Amino acid sequence: MSENSATVTVALSSDNQPNRSYDIAIAAHSLKNLGAKLVEIGLGKKSKKILIVSNPVIYKHYGETVHNSLTNASFDVAHLILPAGERFKTANSLQKIYDAALEHRLERSSAIVALGGGVIGDMSGYAAATWLRGIDLVQVPTTLLAMVDSAIGGKTGINHPQGKNLIGAFYQPRLVWIDPEVLKTLPAREFRSAMAEVIKYGVIWDRELFDLLAKCDRLDQLRYISDELLQTILYRCAKAKAEVVSKDEKEGNLRAILNYGHTVGHAIESVTNYRLYNHGEAVGLGMLIAGAIAVDLGLWSAEDQAQQVALIAKTRLPQTLPADIDQEAIVESLSTDKKVEAGKVRFILPTAIGHVTLSDRVTGDLVKQNLRQILT
Ligand SMILES: NC(=O)c1ccc[n+]([C@@H]2O[C@H](COP(=O)([O-])OP(=O)(O)OC[C@H]3O[C@@H](n4cnc5c(N)ncnc54)[C@H](O)[C@@H]3O)[C@@H](O)[C@H]2O)c1
Numbered sequence: 521m522s523e524n525s526a527t528v529t530v531a532l533s534s535d536n537q538p539n540r541s542y543d544i545a546i547a548a549h550s551l552k553n554l555g556a557k558l559v560e561i562g563l564g565k566k567s568k569k570i571l572i573v574s575n576p577v578i579y580k581h582y583g584e585t586v587h588n589s590l591t592n593a594s595f596d597v598a599h600l601i602l603p604a605g606e607r608f609k610t611a612n613s614l615q616k617i618y619d620a621a622l623e624h625r626l627e628r629s630s631a632i633v634a635l636g637g638g639v640i641g642d643m644s645g646y647a648a649a650t651w652l653r654g655i656d657l658v659q660v661p662t663t664l665l666a667m668v669d670s671a672i673g674g675k676t677g678i679n680h681p682q683g684k685n686l687i688g689a690f691y692q693p694r695l696v697w698i699d700p701e702v703l704k705t706l707p708a709r710e711f712r713s714a715m716a717e718v719i720k721y722g723v724i725w726d727r728e729l730f731d732l733l734a735k736c737d738r739l740d741q742l743r744y745i746s747d748e749l750l751q752t753i754l755y756r757c758a759k760a761k762a763e764v765v766s767k768d769e770k771e772g773n774l775r776a777i778l779n780y781g782h783t784v785g786h787a788i789e790s791v792t793n794y795r796l797y798n799h800g801e802a803v804g805l806g807m808l809i810a811g812a813i814a815v816d817l818g819l820w821s822a823e824d825q826a827q828q829v830a831l832i833a834k835t836r837l838p839q840t841l842p843a844d845i846d847q848e849a850i851v852e853s854l855s856t857d858k859k860v861e862a863g864k865v866r867f868i869l870p871t872a873i874g875h876v877t878l879s880d881r882v883t884g885d886l887v888k889q890n891l892r893q894i895l896t
């Protein structure tokens with residue numbers, strides 16, 4: 521890792537297929553070089569067609585740079601603008617991507633470029649996985665959350681009216697192209713939200729990252745983070761996710777740790793109709809609750825939980841839930857979690873900073889008991 525650029529490789533087994541490993545390239549001001557990079561990794565040899573999928577805000581800021589970079593590299597580019605927000609991570613939006621793919625006559629060797637946050641990335645990824653049974657996918661994340669998490673590792677999908685990400689596929693991108701400069705236009709709320717996933721890596725895998733963050737006074741806005749710390753965050757999170765995904769691409773076992781905070785987090789998002797909390801905020805609340813449950817079960821210490829609470833407080837993420845939140849519905853929604861096995865909900869619970877375990881000892885009552893602790 522140099523001062524302002526780094527590459528992390530997601531190493532994947534290939535069986536009889538061509539090499540599926542890919543790079544996560546992190547470099548400031550690199551957006552304009554995307555087209556040349558795609559040529560370098562072999563895109564455009566047969567079909568030159570590319571569909572950029574984005575949303576109005578992101579495309580207004582960065583669409584032209586990406587479009588020009590691709591056309592300068594001789595790609596035949598079309599773009600589709602979808603409405604912004606988790607509420608639009610739906611089958612209806614997916615249909616619009618398919619319609620645009622058809623209109624632009626994407627072929628098997630064409631590509632989709634996802635220019636956006638996790639919502640655009642997850643939906644475009646699923647469209648790429650399924651259009652013509654699979655075309656190339658390039659992730660160009662524009663939120664911190666997408667840079668450290670959603671653009672990496674190949675989980676793609678959309679929400680079902682009954683729950684988060686219930687429809688999807690594991691489908692790896694050919695490249696993750698990160699230009700941290702784009703974070704300068706990211707709203708502070710979205711920055712904070714991403715910090716929940718960053719802290720997640722500290723708790724599940726990387727104690728050094730946790731300790732580094734704990735030394736900071738404020739973690740709620742980009743302006744409180746030095747360029748060096750931002751680069752370290754991007755690099756260490758990418759490395760952590762790449763290591764986990766390389767070891768267990770399809771969540772047979774280890775990868776489930778990346779779901780820390782998500783069991784309750786997804787339930788909160790879904791029960792509040794994706795209107796009250798965004799993903800990272802709900803995950804932050806989910807981590808607070810998972811930590812408290814782990815203390816109750818004697819799996820980790822009250823001191824470690826206090827450290828987690830203190831770190832989350834530095835991000836100024838929400839730490840409470842409205843008193844009238846439907847607790848029964850949250851517990852009910854846990855049953856749609858993808859980690860459910862033989863009807864039992866399995867939680868990722870921390871045992872020490874940097875370590876977690878999978879537990880099926882968490883009852884609905886224990887969840888409700890801890891939800892009640894954070895009601896306002
Ligand atoms: N696939 C995975 O492994 C994975 C991992 C984590 C999260 N997710 C999913 O990711 C989604 C959350 O992603 P998110 O937090 O990126 O939210 P998001 O995609 O909704 O983006 C948040 C907001 O930021 C705006 N925005 C994005 N980049 C910007 C920029 N550079 N400047 C100005 N505005 C910008 C967007 O318009 C949007 O309104 C959820 O659906 C979650 O389930 C998936």
Ligand SMILES: O=C(O)C(=O)C[C@@H](O)[C@H](O)[C@H](O)COP(=O)(O)O
Pocket residue numbers: 669673675684685717771775776778779782858
């Ligand atoms: O990559 C993973 O694996 C994760 O679990 C990362 C999570 O941050 C992400 O929100 C993911 O989409 C959740 O997956 P799900 O399988 O619970 O839908």
Ligand SMILES: [Zn+2]
Pocket residue numbers: 669717782799803
């Ligand atoms: Zn997440």
